[in-house]
Amino acid sequence: xWRRIWAxxxxxxxxxxxxxxxxxxxxxxPLLQVIVFGYAATFDLNHVALxxxxxxxxxxxxxxxxxxxGSPVFRKVADLKNEGQIAAMIDARDSALVLHIGPQxxxxxxxxxxxxxxxxxxxRDSNTAMIILNYTRNIVLSFNQxxxxxxxxxxxxxxxxxxAWFNPxxxxxxxxxxxxxxxxxxxxxxxVTALSVARERELGTFDQLxxxxxxxxxxxxxxxxxxxxxxxxEASIIILAxxxxxxxPFLGSLxxxxxxxxxxxxxxxxxxxxxxxxxxxxxxxxxxxxxFLVPSxxxxxxxxxxxxxxxxxxxxxxxxxxxxxxxxxRGVFLEDARLDILWHEFWPMALIGVFTxxxxxxxxxxxxx
Numbered sequence: 008x009w010r011r012i013w014a015x016x017x018x019x020x021x022x023x024x025x026x027x028x029x030x031x032x033x034x035x036x037p038l039l040q041v042i043v044f045g046y047a048a049t050f051d052l053n054h055v056a057l058x059x060x061x062x063x064x065x066x067x068x069x070x071x072x073x074x075x076x077g078s079p080v081f082r083k084v085a086d087l088k089n090e091g092q093i094a095a096m097i098d099a100r101d102s103a104l105v106l107h108i109g110p111q112x113x114x115x116x117x118x119x120x121x122x123x124x125x126x127x128x129x130x131r132d133s134n135t136a137m138i139i140l141n142y143t144r145n146i147v148l149s150f151n152q153x154x155x156x157x158x159x160x161x162x163x164x165x166x167x168x169x170x171a172w173f174n175p176x177x178x179x180x181x182x183x184x185x186x187x188x189x190x191x192x193x194x195x196x197x198x199v200t201a202l203s204v205a206r207e208r209e210l211g212t213f214d215q216l217x218x219x220x221x222x223x224x225x226x227x228x229x230x231x232x233x234x235x236x237x238x239x240x241e242a243s244i245i246i247l248a249x250x251x252x253x254x255x256p257f258l259g260s261l262x263x264x265x266x267x268x269x270x271x272x273x274x275x276x277x278x279x280x281x282x283x284x285x286x287x288x289x290x291x292x293x294x295x296x297x298x299f300l301v302p303s304x305x306x307x308x309x310x311x312x313x314x315x316x317x318x319x320x321x322x323x324x325x326x327x328x329x330x331x332x333x334x335x336x337r338g339v340f341l342e343d344a345r346l347d348i349l350w351h352e353f354w355p356m357a358l359i360g361v362f363t364x365x366x367x368x369x370x371x372x373x374x375x376x
Contacts, residue, residue, distance in 0.1 A: 010281070016229050016232050016270060018202070022222050024045045035089055036058075036242065037191050037194075037241050037245065039316055040187075040191055040194075041184075041187055041191060041244075041245050041248050041249075042248070042252070043118065044183070044184075044187045044190075045180065045183070045184050045187065045253050046250075047203065050179035050182075050183070051178065051179045051180070051261050052080055052135065052137070052138050052139065053079060054079075054081075054082040054100065055080055055082065055083060055103050055104060055139060055142075055179075056084045056102045056103050056104070057075060057076070057079050057081040057082060057083045057084065057099070057102060057104050057106060058083070058085040058087055058092075058093070058096045058102035058104070058105045059072055059075075059083060059085070059086055059087065059104075059106045059108075059363045060086075060087035060088075060089075060090065060092070060093060060105060060107045060108070061086070061105070061106075061108045062107075062109055062110040062112075063108050063109065063110050063111070063112040063113050065112065065113035066113070066193075067112060067113040067116050067122075067154070068108045068112050068113060068209070070150070070153075071147075071150050072106065072108075074146050074149060074150055075106060075143075075146055075213070076253075078142070078146060080142050081104070081142075083184070084101065085102065086104055087160070090107075090139070093105050093107065093127060097127060097129050097284075100129065102129075103128065103129045103139060104126065104127070104128050104129070104139055104143070104339070105125075105126070106124070106125075106126060107124070107125035107126070107127065108124055108125075109123055109124075110332060112124070116154065119160070122149065126140070126143050128140060145282075149371075157228065166215060167300075173246070173341040173342050174341060179338075180253060180255070181256070181341060182337070183339070184249045184301060185249065185255065185333075185336045185337045186253050186309045186336070186337065187245065187249075188242060188245045188246060188249060188336050189307070189309070189329050189332045189336055190304060190309065191241065191245055192238055192242045192245070192271065192272065192275070193271075193275050193300065193303065193328075193329055194239060194300065195238060195239040195241045195305075196234050196235075196241075196272050196275045196276050196279060196298045197238070197275050197278065197279045197282075197299065197300060198279070198281075198293070198296055199234045199237055199238075199279070200230065200231075200234045200275075200279025200280050200283055201279040201280075201282045201283050201286075201292040201293065201295060201296040202283070202292050202293070203230050203234075203279075203280070203283050203318065204230070204280075204283040204284055204286075205283055205286050205287065205288055205289045205290055205291065205292035208287055208288070209288060209289060217323065219305075224368055225369045226368075226371050227280065227364060227367055227371060230280055230283075230341070231273070231276050231280070231308055231364065232347075234276045234279070235269070235272050235273070235276065237243075238268070238272040238275075239265070239268065239269070239272065241269045242272075246264075249340075251265040255340060256340065256341065257339075257340055258339075258341060258342065258343040259338070259339035259340065259341075259342070259343045259344055260339065260345075260346075263335075263339055263344075263345070263346055263349065264335070264336065264339045265287070265336035265354065266346075266353070267336065267339070267349065267352070267356070268332075268334055270332075270353055270356040270357050270360060271328055271331075271332040271335075271356055273330060273356075273357070273360030273364065274328035274356050274357075274359040274360040274363060276360075276363075276364070277359070277360050277361075277362070277363025277364040277366070277367055278299060278363050280363070280364065280367035281363055281366055281367045281370065282295040282296055282335050283367075284367055284370035284371055285370065290319050299304065302327075302370075303327050303328075303329050304325060304329065306320065306324045306327050306330065307324070307327055307329035307330045307333055308324075308330060308333055308334075308342070309329070309333060313330065325355070326358075328355075328356050328357070328359050330354050331352040331353075331355050332352070332356065334349070335352050335353070367370045
């Protein structure tokens with residue numbers, strides 16, 4: 008049995024290596040994608056265009072403006088001369104934020120009255136607008152505290168001092184890059200297995216399996232093992248890039264991470280084999296893989312929290328292996344999550360893998376009989 012499986016595994020590797028499209032999918036894109044996604048897929052804002060309309064033009068107002076321009080988030084693009092220029096800057100997208108300081112700003116501060124500052128934000132992208140407002144709140148809070156210290160004013164007795172666990176700098180890259188490990192591992196393993204049988208049908212070699220002594224279980228194992236090895240290799244490269252290139256902290260156990268990778272690969276490969284057993288051409292296989300991949304990413308919690316989704320959609324996410332692996336990879340990287348904590352993510356992936364591989368075996372049996 009194992010000799011027949013090994014022969015099929017060797018055949019799969021040779022078929023993948025000799026197929027130019029398969030080589031292109033496996034070698035170049037994963038490395039390119041992890042670099043591109045690592046830099047491009049970020050929720051942090053840098054160089055936000057800022058326009059300033061300072062009617063006070065005092066030392067206090069210039070100090071506030073300096074806090075904005077000294078931040079790496081904001082880049083001043085214009086000093087406005089009148090209020091009519093504000094709407095034009097926002098409408099033309101020349102500025103995402105306008106800081107309007109009134110003429111009584113410094114006087115109100117000197118007489119210890121609330122000094123008003125107007126912040127006008129482009130709200131066409133609501134997510135970006137909320138992030139900009141959070142940055143501005145921090146800057147205004149820093150100005151208030153600095154002004155109180157410099158002028159011997161009493162600070163509030165109760166102050167909020169935020170402390171972020173697991174990501175003290177609140178860098179979205181620490182959150183996104185581990186998620187890319189799940190995304191690209193799914194892409195590679197799904198494409199390899201989805202194209203496997205479809206490629207053989209196009210080449211005419213699938214009919215040769217009908218006259219071999221291979222049983223359906225052996226065919227499934229022979230198709231699964233190469234994909235597992237390739238998936239582990241690809242996942243290792245992406246993990247090394249995350250730690251070595253992007254400097255994402257790795258606090259947990261490598262053994263627990265690879266246990267999660269293996270279970271995740273089995274579930275993804277099972278889905279890929281099911282797709283491969285149903286289609287007749289590689290084009291159909293790629294289409295089927297794409298139809299599964301896009302919803303799985305959207306419903307995984309990769310970019311948006313599952314808790315914010317409608318209740319009916321949340322139930323659907325329980326069928327998605329990426330949902331569980333994202334918790335595993337982010338937990339191992341950033342939280343040093345232990346096996347007893349992640350066990351609730353491991354067994355659903357194992358269950359999905361067993362079900363999809365068994366279903367693929369049944370489908371292959373119908374094809375081979």
